[in-house]
């Protein structure tokens with residue numbers, strides 16, 4: 035880990051009740067957002083999804099990409115974040131500027147229960163694309179919760195059939211955007227098949243409940259601190275039960291677009307769509323993730339026949 039920023043620190047609580055991930059992200063988050071000039075509320079919510087993506091990137095067992103999409107809002111139509119197995123992050127948002135301005139406040143406020151207001155028919159899509167797998171895994175669930183953290187916990191309960199708790203902090207100062215995240219997931223007790231009334235159930239539940247209480251005692255200041263070492267923070271939180279840390283992953287902004295990839299995508303577009311994008315003899319495309327502009331000769335994209343254009 036270089037410095038105390040832009041990393042994912044995996045850990046396990048020694049009572050074997052929970053495993054978790056601690057994320058702190060500053061310059062890498064600023065790099066994702068600085069490709070755009072989003073209103074505060076859009077940038078703040080996208081930051082929360084970046085943190086969630088970083089926390090869940092450990093779900094990738096092989097080289098690949100984890101993608102999170104949130105849809106279903108009138109003011110914010112789409113929030114997308116991609117995280118690769120080696121910590122490359124990118125993200126973008128689609129929104130209606132007029133509708134954002136008509137909100138009570140377009141300023142991002144952490145922990146505000148804004149999700150049901152902004153995404154009344156919201157859907158959360160999580161896609162895992164891994165090398166060597168024929169097709170990606172995709173889970174789609176309704177957005178259930180008042181905050182992004184609640185919605186991700188509900189996703190875990192519904193799709194992963196596992197209990198998990200998330201804490202997310204985002205801050206925007208003169209120094210830029212930074213964010214932190216802490217999640218714990220309940221560990222399955224291997225070889226343990228208790229019968230009703232078994233005292234071990236009470237013990238296992240108590241350990242998990244204690245891990246949740248300890249995790250929730252993390253303050254926003256601790257979560258967003260640039261100087262508090264992750265090992266120190268985890269020890270502060272879980273020293274009662276003990277905590278084991280694993281190899282951390284570094285986070286950085288990385289877009290995977292290229293002239294070749296954009297050309298391939300364009301080649302599969304219907305003629306009518308290409309027609310809308312052409313400008314004289316050229317087709318111009320802007321990558322929504324990083325704002326890079328690509329310019330192609332129309333003739334290179336498609337053979338002109340029967341005066342289609």
Ligand SMILES: [Zn+2]
Pocket residue numbers: 289290291321322323324325326
């Ligand atoms: Zn790009």
